Amino acid sequence: VQRHAHLPVGRRAFIAGVAASVIASCSKDDPASSPAPTSAIPRRPRLAADPFRLGVASGDPLPDQVVLWTRLAPDPLAGGLAGMPDTPVEVEWQVAADPGFTSIVADGAATAEPGAAHSVHVDAAGLDPATDYHYRFRVDGFTSPVGQTRTAPASGGARLRLAVVTCQDFGSGYYAAYRHLLAERVDLVVHLGDYIYEWAFDTPERPILPPGVPATLDDYRLRHATYRLDPDLQAAHARFPFALMWDDHEVFNNYAGATVPDDSVDPESVRARRAAAYRAYWEHLPLRIDPPTGPDVRLYRDLRFGNLARLHLLDVRQYADEPPCRDGAGDDFGDCPARLDERAYLGPVQEAWLDGSLAQGGVVWNLVGSPTLVAGVDLGPPGRPGYYLETWDGYPAERARVIERLARPDVANPVVLSGDWHAGMVNDVHLVPGDVTTPVVAPELMTPPISSPLYEVARAQNPHVHHVVDRHGYLILQVEPSRLTATFRVLDDVRRPDSGISTDSSWPFAAKTPGAPAR
Ligand code: FE
Ligand code: CA
Secondary structure, three states: OHHHOOOOHHHHHHHHHHHHHHHHHHOOOOHHHOOOOHHHOOOOOOOOOOOOOOOEEEEOOOOOOEEEEEEOOOOHHHOOOOOOOOOOEEEEEEEEOOOOOOOEEEEEEEEEOHHHOOEEEEEEOOOOOOOEEEEEEEEOOEEOOOEEEEOOOOOOOOOEEEEEEOOOOHHHOOOHHHHHHOOOOOOEEEEOOOOOOOOOOOOOOOOOOOOOOOOOHHHHHHHHHHHHOOHHHHHHHHHOEEEEOOOOOOOOOOOEOOEOOEOOOOHHHHHHHHHHHHHHHHHHOOOOOOOOOOOOOOOOEEEEEOOOEEEEEOOOOOOOOOOOOOOOEOOOEEOOHHHHOOOOOOOHHHHHHHHHHHHOOOOOEEEEEEOOOOOOOOOOOOOOOOEEOOOHHHOHHHHHHHHHHHOOOOOOOEEEEEOOOOOEEEEEEEOOOOOOOOOEEEEEEEOOOOOOOOOOOOOOOOOOEEEEEOOOEEEEEEEOOOEEEEEEEEEOOOOOOOOOEEEEEEEEEEOOOOOOOOO
8 A cells, every 4th residue: 555655545545445356356265355344344245246347438528527427237138227236336436637547636436326227427527628538437346447538628629529420229230330430539429319229120149128119217228238238339438428419219219299100109108208218318328417307307408619619409309299290100201281380399498598508609610419300301202292200390380490590690600410310411401491592501410320220312302412421420520710521431331340431521611601512
């Protein structure tokens, strides 16, 4: 212990604990290794196996804070508490300036509660802006993998690099995109939803639990654990902070408010499913929100990156009215006169919040993260329009107000980032979506899916769609004061875990000049 005397107390205790556990496991019969003082008697049995099998994660970076996450789960696929005792467990955490943890800048202890599936959300504070950090957890002598994270800039900001991802159906392919993402120097990963899928698209190589569609909290916990055992996803979480927004599949395909496409499902059961799904989502991800305790959870929020950019993350499912023209049998594609009627998508409270969030100003770029397509895409045969009605195309009245807001002169350089389509796209968001005779208000960058099945985009009747990426992958955004550059990175083959990656195309946008560049 003497040789650690120069170190901060937190690190010394951390190392002493590791050493003690090594001794304990190597010489169980040696009475000298047993904790002697009564005060040191553990109040529960020590964990018998590594509880850090789901890895670590960080997220929602502020200039001086970042959320650190882990979930204690020695047996992640066992169901229930994943091999943990039904008691609270104290977990130590550390943040260091270096990967060797010689320079500890913050540390402490957090309690992992069985009611939260022994997840830990530490909002580590007192950090420096725009700085890289390393973090780890420890319990019972087990030390977690080391995570890397980065705080947001406090002011200024010459350059910000973001990865934008969406749609990672586990059974539809491998997460090679996440493996390649490790080599990208990004400050943050923005996840725009379909983090898990409720359907159990199973393959022998990618078995998924539980079988069938989850309904209970235990079910959703098990589904998240299945995803998080993937080594590439786990490595991406350990390497970069994430800012996440859910779409529909975190709960149920195309749910809107308390409705699902099947009319025979009653609203109370949708709300019960939401409560379970929202709780499990929070338990497994590094989110700075109050722990969900029911079907109503505020997740929409904004993150600021100095004077360079603000990210506004929208929740388009929880507050939505039922989409129009639903046939009641599960299909949300088509059109009908009622499509144009007023109905909530963000809902009035979130709409007012977005209004205020955009009005904050002080940044060069306003990045609007929408889980679904904003610019509008008509997929019907010529002369007979057809729309995906659970995207903004089903909510044109509210969309018109949001686009008018983005068009206000005090909203600097709006750029829409979106997900869910299962294709990459570069679109123009026109004042009247799809009507190219009206002004372009913002470019829309639709990120391709990480692994979910690819869907088509018809180009002929959609002249505001400048580019389609019919591949899996992700989007890299390089944000600078004078320009924003969007680069699509695409996989050779999502069915191969060792798939290569290449650049599909790169799109520069000059600040103060809305709209996609002519090509
Ligand atoms: Fe999806
Ligand atoms: Ca979706």
